Amino acid sequence: MTTRRAFLAGLGAACAAPLLPSALRADDAATVLTATDVHVSNYPTVEAVRWIGEVLERETGGRVRLRQYHSGQLGREAEAIDMARFGAIDMTRVYSGALNNAFPLTTALCLPYAFDSVAHMRHALDSGVAQTVLDGFGSRDLVGLAVYDSGARCFYNTRHPIVTPKDLQGLKLRVASSDMFIELVRLLGANPTPMSLGDTFSGMETHMIDGAENNMRSFHSSRHFEAARYWSQSEHSYAPDILLISRRSLDALRPSDRDLLIDTARASVSQMRRLWDESEGAARQQVAEYGIELNEVDMDAFRSAAQPIRERYLRQPELQTLYRRIRDLA
Known part of the structure; x- marks a missing residue:
C-alpha cells in the first residue's frame, strides 16, 4: 500500500519538472486518476468513488482508471484540497465544513438547522441547490463533481448526556477547521477545539477533548464510540460532503472521457x-448494542440558541438567497 510519505516523496522528486496532473502524466493508453478520502475503505463515499472508477474503466475499455487512497493515506482533508488545486492529485472527497472559508457558498449547506431532515436535504440538493454550490468551485482551480449527503451531525462526549445547550457548558469539543462551526460550538457554550478527524480518538482518550460532533456513520467507523459513551441527537447541521476534481486533470481528459x-x-x-x-442504520444498532447511551435533545432550545449564527451569516446576499431556496423546499 502506498503511504503518504512515499507518495509525497515521489511527488517531490518530480517537482524539477512542471507539476502535471495524472491525466497528463499517464500514457494515453492508461490514464490513471488518483482519488483520496480520509474515511475507511467501506465508507459510503469511498464506495461511491470506487464505483465511479469501475464505470470509467469498463466504459473506456481500461483506458481511464481510478486509483484510490482511502483512510487518510495521503493526509488530511485540508492537504487534499490544496493537492487537488495544484494538480498533485486528481480527485478528493471532503467535508463541506472544511470548505466554508475558501468557498463561501458551501456555508449555506452547513448552517445550523438549515435542513429539517435527510429527506428535506436530498430534495433541496436535487432541486438545483447542489449544482449552484458546485458551480462556485471553478474560480479556484477545482471543479465540483457531486454533493454526497452525510446525515445529521450530532454531539457526542465522554462525560454526560446533552439535552439542552447548557449541558455543553465547559465541554471541550473537536470541530472541523471552519469558522462557522467554531462560532456555533462556542455560542452553544462549549469550548471548540479545531482538530483533524484522525486525531479525535486519541484526543478523547487523553482527555485533551471531551467529545466532538459528527454523523452516526463516522462516529461508528472511526470507533469514537469506544471513547465517548454519550450520543445526543442534536441534528444541528446536515453539512454534506463534496467530491472535487482538479481543473487541470479534468481539462486534460478527452472530451468524451470528461463527459x-x-x-x-x-x-x-x-x-x-x-x-x-x-450502513447508518447498521451503525446505530451496533453502537447501541455496545452500550452507548443515545438520547433526544430539546430541539427548540438548540434552534433558538443557534439563531444568531444564522442571522449573522445570512447578511451575505448570496447566502441568504441560497438559504431561502433551501427553506422554501422544506
Missing part, C-alpha cells in the same frame, strides 16, 4: 445514498 466522468459522478450520488442509508 463520462461528470455524468458518472452525478450518477454516483444515488449509489452513495443507498449505501449510506444501509
Whole structure:
C-alpha cells in the first residue's frame, strides 16, 4: 500500500519538472486518476468513488482508471484540497465544513438547522441547490463533481448526556477547521477545539477533548464510540460532503472521457445514498448494542440558541438567497 510519505516523496522528486496532473502524466493508453478520502475503505463515499472508477474503466475499455487512497493515506482533508488545486492529485472527497472559508457558498449547506431532515436535504440538493454550490468551485482551480449527503451531525462526549445547550457548558469539543462551526460550538457554550478527524480518538482518550460532533456513520467507523459513551441527537447541521476534481486533470481528459466522468459522478450520488442509508442504520444498532447511551435533545432550545449564527451569516446576499431556496423546499 502506498503511504503518504512515499507518495509525497515521489511527488517531490518530480517537482524539477512542471507539476502535471495524472491525466497528463499517464500514457494515453492508461490514464490513471488518483482519488483520496480520509474515511475507511467501506465508507459510503469511498464506495461511491470506487464505483465511479469501475464505470470509467469498463466504459473506456481500461483506458481511464481510478486509483484510490482511502483512510487518510495521503493526509488530511485540508492537504487534499490544496493537492487537488495544484494538480498533485486528481480527485478528493471532503467535508463541506472544511470548505466554508475558501468557498463561501458551501456555508449555506452547513448552517445550523438549515435542513429539517435527510429527506428535506436530498430534495433541496436535487432541486438545483447542489449544482449552484458546485458551480462556485471553478474560480479556484477545482471543479465540483457531486454533493454526497452525510446525515445529521450530532454531539457526542465522554462525560454526560446533552439535552439542552447548557449541558455543553465547559465541554471541550473537536470541530472541523471552519469558522462557522467554531462560532456555533462556542455560542452553544462549549469550548471548540479545531482538530483533524484522525486525531479525535486519541484526543478523547487523553482527555485533551471531551467529545466532538459528527454523523452516526463516522462516529461508528472511526470507533469514537469506544471513547465517548454519550450520543445526543442534536441534528444541528446536515453539512454534506463534496467530491472535487482538479481543473487541470479534468481539462486534460478527452472530451468524451470528461463527459463520462461528470455524468458518472452525478450518477454516483444515488449509489452513495443507498449505501449510506444501509450502513447508518447498521451503525446505530451496533453502537447501541455496545452500550452507548443515545438520547433526544430539546430541539427548540438548540434552534433558538443557534439563531444568531444564522442571522449573522445570512447578511451575505448570496447566502441568504441560497438559504431561502433551501427553506422554501422544506
